[in-house]
Amino acid sequence: MPAPRPRQRAEFEVPAQRSSVCVARRLLAEWLNRWHCPRDTVETAQLVISEFATNAVLHTGSDRIVCRLQQSERWLRIEVHDQGTGTLGLTPRSADTEATNGRGLQLVDALTDSWGDVPASRTRGRVVWAELRLNSGS
Numbered sequence: 001m002p003a004p005r006p007r008q009r010a011e012f013e014v015p016a017q018r019s020s021v022c023v024a025r026r027l028l029a030e031w032l033n034r035w036h037c038p039r040d041t042v043e044t045a046q047l048v049i050s051e052f053a054t055n056a057v058l059h060t061g062s063d064r065i066v067c068r069l070q071q072s073e074r075w076l077r078i079e080v081h082d083q084g085t086g087t088l089g090l091t092p093r094s095a096d097t098e099a100t101n102g103r104g105l106q107l108v109d110a111l112t113d114s115w116g117d118v119p120a121s122r123t124r125g126r127v128v129w130a131e132l133r134l135n136s137g138s
Contacts (some may be wrong), residue, residue: 008035008071014053016062016082024053024067028078035071041132044111045078051104052080052128060084062125075113076132083125 010031014020025046032042049067056065062083070077108115108130115130 010069013064013066016057016065018057021050021053024049031069044132048078048108048130051108056080056082074134076134079127079129081127
């Protein structure tokens with residue numbers, strides 16, 4: 001029987017700018033590839049961090065965004081910390097079939113095992129998080 005996968009953690013910070021969304025995707029992929037995550041998990045995680053980082057840039061008035069990754073034997077957790085002062089309790093919204101945006105949280109809801117938001121513990125803002133179950137064979 002293989003030894004349990006050790007718990008992995010990573011953290012990086014990006015400026016709250018539109019161009020930082022692709023930087024966050026790239027940095028996340030670099031960490032997950034180092035941790036030998038399956039390709040489909042990396043791709044799903046990139047979609048999740050793109051949505052969370054985009055929302056932080058567009059809707060929170062933050063100067064910076066802190067991204068945290070945690071991997072255990074069975075789970076990958078993605079967190080995006082913003083500096084906003086908005087209300088908690090994000091919910092996916094319905095988007096018109098002709099709309100070019102507004103479906104991001106619907107995707108997150110469909111692709112992750114769980115997600116939500118909580119107040120940041122040490123600073124103003126919130127933490128938006130998602131968890132992905134890792135395949136037992138990975």
